[in-house]
Amino acid sequence: MPVATPDYARSRAFYGETLAITPVLESKSNAGPTHHAWGVPAWPLYRLDILKGDAPDPGLGAMEIHRVDAAYVDPDSTDPAHFDGGACLATFTTTDLDTVVAAVHKSAHARPLAEPRAIAETPYRGARTFCFLGPDGERVEVCETMWA
Numbered sequence: 001m002p003v004a005t006p007d008y009a010r011s012r013a014f015y016g017e018t019l020a021i022t023p024v025l026e027s028k029s030n031a032g033p034t035h036h037a038w039g040v041p042a043w044p045l046y047r048l049d050i051l052k053g054d055a056p057d058p059g060l061g062a063m064e065i066h067r068v069d070a071a072y073v074d075p076d077s078t079d080p081a082h083f084d085g086g087a088c089l090a091t092f093t094t095t096d097l098d099t100v101v102a103a104v105h106k107s108a109h110a111r112p113l114a115e116p117r118a119i120a121e122t123p124y125r126g127a128r129t130f131c132f133l134g135p136d137g138e139r140v141e142v143c144e145t146m147w148a
Contacts, residue, residue, distance in 0.1 A: 008067030
């Protein structure tokens, strides 16, 4: 799930600096395909960044950040007991879950939802996972290495 945010700088700093996820794509437009697909006027600026965790494959462990004007972003529920009706969980992977957990606990822009725990079921296969609310209230799951 991409993270849609009207506060791009805050989200980008949190994921890129606080959690140290590496940017692999950065793009911006004010009248591109996303504007046409969503019916958004030619301005405001739209940004799409993809940040990559430490998974070995390009398709694993990435986080998308979309800078979208606030008028086009529905708020996520910050109540831990309620999910929204759409895609509601962003996931990325790391080989150092404890460092991510510590960074989230120290950050003023995130709120832990559950402490790390191992999950036996597929696709986790015993890896630990940790959940938190991100800067815009988005739900994020961080998983230890799950690939063989």
